[in-house]
Amino acid sequence: MDRLITTYAQLMLAYxxxxxxxxxxxxxxxxxxxxxxxxxxxxxxxxxxxxEPVVILARESDKxxxxxxxxxxxxxxxxxxxxxxIVGGFILQKGFSRIDRSYKTALHTLYKKVTA
Amino acid sequence: MSIIETIKKELENISTDTQAExxxxxxxxxxxIVEIEGITAAQMMEMVVFETTEGRSLADTLAxxxxxxxxxxxxxxxxxxxVVLGESHTVREGxxxxxxxxxxxxxxxxxxxxxxxxxLGATIDGKGAVTGETVAMPIERVAYGxxxxxxxxxxxxxxxxxxxxxxxxxxxxRELIIGDRGTGKTTVALDTIINQKYEPKETRPLCIYVAIGxxxxxxxxxxxxxxxxxxxxxxxxxSAGAGDASPLLFLAPFAGAAIGEYFxxxxxxxxxxxxxxxxxxxxxxxxxxLLRRPPGREAFPGDIFYLHSRLxxxxxxxxxxxxxxxxxxxPIIETQEGDxxxxxxxxxxxxxxxxxxxxxxxxxxxxxxxxxVGISVSRVGSSAQTKAMKKVAGKIRLELAQFRELEAFMQFxxxxxxxxxxxxxxxxxxxxLLKQKQGNPQPFYKQVVSLFAANSGYMEGVPVSQIKKLExxxxxxxxxxxxxxxxxxxxARDLSDEVQATLKTAIATFKETYTA
Numbered sequence: 001m002d003r004l005i006t007t008y009a010q011l012m013l014a015y016x017x018x019x020x021x022x023x024x025x026x027x028x029x030x031x032x033x034x035x036x037x038x039x040x041x042x043x044x045x046x047x048x049x050x051x052e053p054v055v056i057l058a059r060e061s062d063k064x065x066x067x068x069x070x071x072x073x074x075x076x077x078x079x080x081x082x083x084x085x086i087v088g089g090f091i092l093q094k095g096f097s098r099i100d101r102s103y104k105t106a107l108h109t110l111y112k113k114v115t116a
Numbered sequence: 117m118s119i120i121e122t123i124k125k126e127l128e129n130i131s132t133d134t135q136a137e138x139x140x141x142x143x144x145x146x147x148x149i150v151e152i153e154g155i156t157a158a159q160m161m162e163m164v165v166f167e168t169t170e171g172r173s174l175a176d177t178l179a180x181x182x183x184x185x186x187x188x189x190x191x192x193x194x195x196x197x198x199v200v201l202g203e204s205h206t207v208r209e210g211x212x213x214x215x216x217x218x219x220x221x222x223x224x225x226x227x228x229x230x231x232x233x234x235x236l237g238a239t240i241d242g243k244g245a246v247t248g249e250t251v252a253m254p255i256e257r258v259a260y261g262x263x264x265x266x267x268x269x270x271x272x273x274x275x276x277x278x279x280x281x282x283x284x285x286x287x288x289x290r291e292l293i294i295g296d297r298g299t300g301k302t303t304v305a306l307d308t309i310i311n312q313k314y315e316p317k318e319t320r321p322l323c324i325y326v327a328i329g330x331x332x333x334x335x336x337x338x339x340x341x342x343x344x345x346x347x348x349x350x351x352x353x354x355s356a357g358a359g360d361a362s363p364l365l366f367l368a369p370f371a372g373a374a375i376g377e378y379f380x381x382x383x384x385x386x387x388x389x390x391x392x393x394x395x396x397x398x399x400x401x402x403x404x405x406l407l408r409r410p411p412g413r414e415a416f417p418g419d420i421f422y423l424h425s426r427l428x429x430x431x432x433x434x435x436x437x438x439x440x441x442x443x444x445x446x447p448i449i450e451t452q453e454g455d456x457x458x459x460x461x462x463x464x465x466x467x468x469x470x471x472x473x474x475x476x477x478x479x480x481x482x483x484x485x486x487x488x489v490g491i492s493v494s495r496v497g498s499s500a501q502t503k504a505m506k507k508v509a510g511k512i513r514l515e516l517a518q519f520r521e522l523e524a525f526m527q528f529x530x531x532x533x534x535x536x537x538x539x540x541x542x543x544x545x546x547x548x549l550l551k552q553k554q555g556n557p558q559p560f561y562k563q564v565v566s567l568f569a570a571n572s573g574y575m576e577g578v579p580v581s582q583i584k585k586l587e588x589x590x591x592x593x594x595x596x597x598x599x600x601x602x603x604x605x606x607x608a609r610d611l612s613d614e615v616q617a618t619l620k621t622a623i624a625t626f627k628e629t630y631t632a
Contacts, residue, residue, distance in 0.1 A: 073136075085173050096154030097136040098212065104174050111178055114122050 005032055009039035053078035053094035056102070058086050066090045066101075073099050140164070140213035143195065148204045148361050149406045150186055152213050153195045161219050161256055162188045164198055167212040185236075186213070187220055187363060190407050197407055199363040201236060222371050223250035224378040229322060232339060232353040235367040240355060241339075253374040255367060259429035266435045268469075271500045272321060272387060272444050275311025275557020276304060278487045278550040281509035281567060282516075283472055286500025287321065287385050288433025288442040292464055294449045294456060295474030299486050301448045303554050304472065305389040306338065308446065310345040311557035312387070321385040321444065323351040326372035329365050329395030332357045341555065362406075365399035373430045376443045380432070383439030388431075392448035393424060397460045414459050421463050428467050470494035484551055489516055502609040505560060508567040512546060519543020545575040548583040561605040562591055565619065568611070574623050586630075593626050 008029070012020045017040075024030055055070055055078040057063060063070075063080060066089065070076065075092040088103035140155035150166075158164065166184040169177040184206055190197035200207055222237040227248040232241035239246060268286035285291045293301045309323045325342075327335045335355050342348045352375060356368035369390045376386040390396070397420060404417035412418045424447075431445040447468065449461050454476065456465065465471055472492045479486035498506050522540050526532065532540070549570055552558065558566070566587055569575075578586055594601060601618055605611065 083171065085171055087174055093139075093212075096139055096141065098139045099136045104169065104177070107174060108169065108177055110123065110126050113126055114119060 004029070005036050005039050006043075008032065008036040009043050012036065012040040013043060053092065054081055055079070056081045056083050056086060056091040056093070058082070058084055058088050058103075062088065062090065069101065075099075138215065139167075140196070140215075142166070142207060142209050142211040142213060145204065145207050145209060147406050148200050148363065150198050150200060150204075150207055150213075151195050152186075152198060155196060155213060155215050156191075156194070158188045158191070158196050158215055159219065160188060160191060163216045163218055163220050164188060165214045165216060166200075166207050167214060168206050170212065187367075189403075190409070199403060199407075200361075201363055201367075204361070218252075220255045220367070221252035222255060222374050224253045224375050225250035228352050228375060229350060230348050230352065232335075232355055233371075235354060235356050235364050235371040237371070251378060253378050255370045255374050256426075257374065257377065257430065259426065260432045260434065260438075264435055264438055265432050266440070267499070268433045268442075268496050269499050270385075270433075270442070271502060271505075271560075272308075272385070273311055273315070273560045274304065274308040275314070275559065276307055276485055276487075276552055277558060277563050277566065278485060278489060278552075279304070279472060280501075280505060280560060280563055282489050282513045283470065283487075283492050283494040284496070284498065284501040284505070284509075285444065285446075285470075285494060286433075286496040287444050288431060289470070289494070289496050289500065290428050290431050290445040290447065290468040291494060292447050292449060292468040292471040293474070294451060294461060294465070294471050295486070296451055296454055296476045299474035299476055299479050300484060300554070301450070301474055302338070302391055304474070304485055305391060305446050305448065306341060307552075307555065307557040309342065309351055309387065309389070310347045310555065311559070312350065313346055314557075314559035319385070320350060321387045321442075322376075322379050323347070324372045324376055324386065324388045325351060325353045326369050326388065326390050327353065327355045327357070328368050328390065328392060329356065329358050329399060330391065332359070345555065362399040362402040365396060366403055369393070369396055369427055373427060373443070377430065380434065380441035380443045381439065383441045385442045385444070387444045387446065390427075390445065390447040392450050393464060394448075394450045394460055397423070416459065420460070421467075424464055425467050428464075469496055482551075483547065484554070487550075489513065490520060502560065502564075504564045504605050504609055504611045505567075507611045508564055508571055511571055512550075512567065515539075515542055515546050519547070541576075544580050545578070545583055546570065548580050549575065549587060551584065559606070561602050564605055564611065565594055565602065566591060568616070568619055569623050572620065572623055574627055589630065590623075590626055594622060598622050 008020060008024060021033055024033060053075055055075045057080060060082060070090055070092060073092050078092060086102035086104045089101045091102050092099040138155060140152040142150055143153045144151040164186045166186060168184050184200060184202045186198035186200050188196050188198045225246055225248045227246040231239055231246060233239050268288040270287045272285050272287045273280050274285065293304055295301050309325065312320050312323060325338065335357065339353060342351055354368055354372045356364040372388050372390065376388045379386050397416065400420065400423055401416050405411060405415065409417045428445055428447060431443045433442040434440055447464060449464050451458065451461055470493045473488045474486045475488045478488060518539055522536060526540055569590055575583055575586065598618060601615055604615055
């Protein structure tokens with residue numbers, strides 16, 4: 001059932017929703033319309049999130065500090081998100097590709113190597 | 117190297133490149149199963165790490181064992197499904213997932229002997245980490261091929277007369293222990309482990325007891341029994357309790373096999389007990405249904421046979437070129453109401469090299485171990501018996517088979533001829549002789565002496581209720597007066613004519629002076 005709804009939802013992202021609905025009614029799957037619509041909205045939100053590049057910084061002022069490195073990594077047009085827990089540095093994420101130059105990850109890796 | 121120096125060295129070597137890495141993102145979490153988008157190049161059984169450090173302070177992320185690991189089990193078109201091996205409540209939708217590029221493995225070293233570990237190799241006996249160097253042994257491994265093996269010809273003694281005489285097990289064999297609940301299956305396995313303390317240290321098998329889906333109290337009790345018997349010094353317990361998630365129950369026997377293979381590759385003999393594979397099959401079914409794999413017969417996945425066949429095929433007797441080590445498996449299966457024709461029991465029966473049937477009726481009648489020798493078999497047979505045992509064990513099976521045939525007949529016949537009465541009395545005496553108390557395995561040299569005496573007729577005329585006392589008194593007499601006989605049989609593993617003559621004289625002397 002989940003797979004069917006996901007397939008219909010993916011079709012809705014590619015084709016006109018009315019056409020997809022008509023096709024579902026024809027196949028006797030009209031009752032799944034609301035769930036399919038919810039799933040399609042979810043997929044649409046996710047796919048945007050997946051493709052839009054995001055750069056995560058510890059504070060607003062780090063944007064200037066790391067601007068050169070961020071631009072070198074292809075994140076010049078990326079949306080900025082602030083997460084103080086990364087301590088410093090930056091994380092650039094685009095889709096399923098990630099460049100992690102945060103101080104937290106570096107310190108965490110150092111800690112694991114030293115205590116191993 | 118001090119910690120400061122280590123830190124300085126690591127800081128000097130810190131990489132400043134900005135190379136992108138492929139990561140996945142959790143798209144759904146449910147019942148310990150995680151759907152991950154993005155890491156489509158992941159391998160089957162690859163470990164992935166969930167980035168639980170996101171949003172948490174540095175101090176929180178430095179807590180020990182804070183990493184949550186997943187195991188990739190489904191490779192689908194747009195996503196992979198992984199099972200969480202740990203606290204699944206910490207995994208959230210949108211979390212970043214990193215590939216490790218490594219297949220699941222367990223750290224094994226000499227220090228794992230005598231310890232209680234989880235299927236992932238973490239110690240759970242409260243005695244700290246495993247000491248010494250460890251090697252990452254793969255949980256899943258292809259079994260050794262035909263040419264890498266040699267024939268099974270060395271016995272592994274269980275200490276149970278009925279098994280060692282009539283259903284002998286060899287090193288490298290798979291012998292199934294099957295029966296209903298409460299028939300003594302675990303007891304047979306534990307007695308086998310305890311009996312290994314009578315083996316010389318150089319040839320003593322290392323033992324691994326894999327507890328799958330058992331109550332923690334039962335596992336703790338088993339550990340106590342083994343400690344009291346002095347068996348924990350050569351035994352490792354791998355425990356995945358009833359409260360653990362089904363992926364850990366699924367991995368437990370494979371972890372036990374991986375530990376066994378580490379020692380087998382070093383030329384040692386290993387005994388692995390899987391207690392029990394019925395619970396293992398149920399856990400695998402649960403995991404497969406959650407992974408949306410199509411259910412087959414009794415809702416088990418289609419590869420349930422392969423699950424057990426690839427596990428048990430890892431038992432082997434290696435060739436001399438590979439060190440000559442062996443891995444003997446004693447899988448346990450629990451039946452329901454004696455139904456050995458059910459799905460999982462028939463699967464495992466067809467995989468193993470023999471089975472030991474334990475029956476509730478026999479157990480309730482007081483025949484313990486409740487072994488049905490008529491339908492129990494060892495396909496390796498006398499190749500896995502010492503010469504001494506072969507000489508004394510040949511007659512017993514026939515005696516008991518004839519006794520079983522007559523047992524039903526004698527309830528109705530009131531007037532039996534002398535020959536029939538003799539066979540019935542002999543059968544009853546042998547049945548009584550083969551009974552053994554729990555936790556009381558007998559070394560093989562004592563078994564040989566006991567059976568030799570029984571074959572020579574020293575039980576004739578002795579009431580059945582006195583047979584066990586007769587045996588105990590006779591063995592004490594031999595230990596006292598003819599200890600060299602026992603040591604000769606132990607070292608030579610044969611019954612020479614000289615030893616037989618000594619024993620005949622000893623039996624005659626004992627009978628003359630014996631009063632019950």
